[in-house]
Amino acid sequence: MTDDHVARIQAEWRSERPDVDTSPQGVIGRLHRIANHLTGELTLLYAKYGLSEGEFDVLAALRRAGAPYERAPGEIALHTMVTTGAVTKRVDRLEQAGLVQRRRSDADGRGRVVRLTPAGRRLFDQAFTAHMANEERLLAPLDRAQRAQLEQLLTTWLGDLEPPN
Template identity: 60%
Template sequence: MDRPDPVRGDDAPDRLDLIAQAWHRERPDLDLQPQQVIGRLHRVARHLTEELVTVYERHGLTEGEFDVLATLRRAGAPYERSPGDLALHTLVTSGGMTKRIDRLEQAGLVTRRVSDSDARARVVALTARGREVIDAAFADHMANERRLVDVLTPAQAHGLEDALRTWLAALEEPPTTA
């Protein structure tokens, strides 16, 4: 697929092409391609987040609450984890996790109890209502993600997935658990 060239001035430049044109005029000595990639990725991520959050809100959830419920659901029966495990699997601080758990508990979507194996530890578990909410929200979430990815051809989607996997591997620590 031909891309608009900010230097040649092809038709239908996007905002990042216009930025590149200005920078090319002012600093023709610099390679602007990284800005084109990262700028577009940043803008796409912002738009995608807005689209995802809309679905969570339909189920009465914030993005963080969806993440906690999804983490508990993925844990399998009995759908529970320690607050520390939840923080680790959602990349949230323990203080932030406590606030999320408090809100979810007040909504009747999770419970907290003393761990069976360690009386000093707590366990967070999905309630039956929490499981219903996350199952419905996750089904809608997956349909929404399908809609968003279907803008790309299957080959483009697979190529992007491969490129992003490589990039993430270079930037992140390998996961310790699923």
């Protein structure tokens, strides 16, 4: 086992509380630290394109929708796992930047739809390509078999924590 930050914390707890099994901390602590590192690396890349993590997420939800690259705000919230209020703030910023536009829904004249603009699509496609290269870089320490194993383990665990949609 490596002597990383989490291992040092566990060693201190073994000394102070030998009656408590701190082995879960080995997994949770490392996942937490890895998540913090990943978030920092991802947000640096988004910022190169003038986007926050949340704005990137909204643009991704619109781009994944396929032509004409639009969704209702409530649908965006479902695809980004944030509240509609948070979506509104993100869409406001993206609209000001000319990356999305709002329009009335064809299905419901009272409802609104958010659509990716051509400029938004161009910017997002560039950012997404760079994002995937960045994620590849971040996973470089793991070989393909390790990645597949880790993905399967995380999929199993997440499936227990989150109900399926």
